[in-house]
Amino acid sequence: MNKTTRSKLFQRQKAHRGNFLDDLAGLYRQEAKMPRREIVIKTEAQIEGIRKSCRLARDILDRITPDIRPGISTEQINQWVHDLTLAAGAVPAPLNYRGFPKSTCTSINEQICHGIPSPDIIVREGDILNVDVTTILDGYYGDTSRMFLIGEVPPEARRLVDVTRECLNLGIAQVKPGNTIGHIGHAIQEYAEGHGYSVVRAFVGHGTGLKFHEPPDVTHYGQPGQGAHLAPNMVFTIEPMINVGTYEARVLDDGWTTVTADGKLSAQWEHTVRVTADGVEVLTA
Numbered sequence: 001m002n003k004t005t006r007s008k009l010f011q012r013q014k015a016h017r018g019n020f021l022d023d024l025a026g027l028y029r030q031e032a033k034m035p036r037r038e039i040v041i042k043t044e045a046q047i048e049g050i051r052k053s054c055r056l057a058r059d060i061l062d063r064i065t066p067d068i069r070p071g072i073s074t075e076q077i078n079q080w081v082h083d084l085t086l087a088a089g090a091v092p093a094p095l096n097y098r099g100f101p102k103s104t105c106t107s108i109n110e111q112i113c114h115g116i117p118s119p120d121i122i123v124r125e126g127d128i129l130n131v132d133v134t135t136i137l138d139g140y141y142g143d144t145s146r147m148f149l150i151g152e153v154p155p156e157a158r159r160l161v162d163v164t165r166e167c168l169n170l171g172i173a174q175v176k177p178g179n180t181i182g183h184i185g186h187a188i189q190e191y192a193e194g195h196g197y198s199v200v201r202a203f204v205g206h207g208t209g210l211k212f213h214e215p216p217d218v219t220h221y222g223q224p225g226q227g228a229h230l231a232p233n234m235v236f237t238i239e240p241m242i243n244v245g246t247y248e249a250r251v252l253d254d255g256w257t258t259v260t261a262d263g264k265l266s267a268q269w270e271h272t273v274r275v276t277a278d279g280v281e282v283l284t285a
């Protein structure tokens with residue numbers, strides 16, 4: 001807890017009670033409830049746990065890949081992810097997360113992210129689909145997503161998917177101690193906009209590992225030098241969402257599924273990474 005926060009809490013307690021020292025327990029109860037703003041540098045033991053969870057999330061995506069073809073529903077994908085996660089002794093992080101009803105996110109075509117799997121959504125030849133898997137294994141989080149091309153996909157959709165994947169790779173290449181979050185975002189934005197695409201602003205990558213979403217925010221746009229400075233054993237995701245048209249987003253009535261405001265295509269790729277002594281380890285590779 002920083003000095004300002006502490007002094008604010010003391011002042012509030014002073015106002016409510018004559019002697020705030022009588023209620024230190026209350027003070028610490030409030031502290032525990034306060035959102036943690038500091039970036040957690042993970043211990044080696046934590047890194048090892050996060051690494052295992054990340055490998056599991058990656059393996060789950062590998063294992064469902066052969067079955068993702070025209071005619072299946074996104075609910076089937078959800079069931080596969082759910083079953084594979086439980087079979088590995090892990091928990092699917094999305095399930096019941098802030099009320100999310102399913103075990104994975106499946107975002108198709110103009111859907112940017114947080115698509116809710118449904119038996120009514122059948123993937124068809126020509127679709128592009130993101131499947132986002134987050135596992136909790138022994139309390140540690142691993143978060144990764146990929147694009148799937150369903151059968152023959154029009155060249156313009158394939159190009160979006162390829163450029164977005166390269167955006168992720170270019171972002172990862174900026175991860176090393178001394179660089180900032182802005183270095184990552186800048187590399188992604190330059191490449192995406194250089195291809196005539198836009199970078200979604202409404203959602204960002206995030207610290208992860210001990211909780212689903214931790215600080216810092218990892219923006220997929222910006223300038224070198226902006227944002228948090230990277231240091232060894234920070235763990236975060238990079239997950240650029242790149243649109244053919246406007247970057248503006250709308251949330252559907254289900255409260256989750258986020259689509260492009262103009263109905264044009266969107267793509268996303270995500271890895272969880274760790275800052276090493278001199279570069280990066282892609283934990284979900």
Ligand code: MF3
Pocket residue numbers: 093094095097098100104105114132133134143237239270
């Ligand atoms: N896995 C997503 C991410 O990359 C978050 C999904 S939150 C959910 O951050 F509730 F929709 F599952």
Ligand code: CO
Pocket residue numbers: 143205206237239270
């Ligand atoms: Co994420």
Ligand code: CO
Pocket residue numbers: 132133134143144145239270
């Ligand atoms: Co994710």
